[in-house]
Amino acid sequence: MREPTSSAAPDTSGGGNLHPDLIRIARATYHTYLNDRERTGQVRRDHRDRPLGVAVDRVSHRATVILDTTQPLLPQEYLVPLHLIDPNDLRGGA
16 A cells, blocks of 8 residues: 555544545454444444544554544644544535
């Protein structure tokens, strides 16, 4: 996979400039997160239990589910918002 060519600051506004591979990595990470929660019996009760998105490191491709607005992003990380990962998300328009 080639690295995104943008030299701009990470786009956290809604994913307009995110490389498709970063969205693919975020989607796979999010689905793993959901499967693990289901497997361990930690089912979501409502939309407040949903993550905000997935932070993906553009160099290492390491991804982390972001659960809280206080979780900082590293300079090389992009936040892929949940509405790009799961278009059926309840918070997509809110």
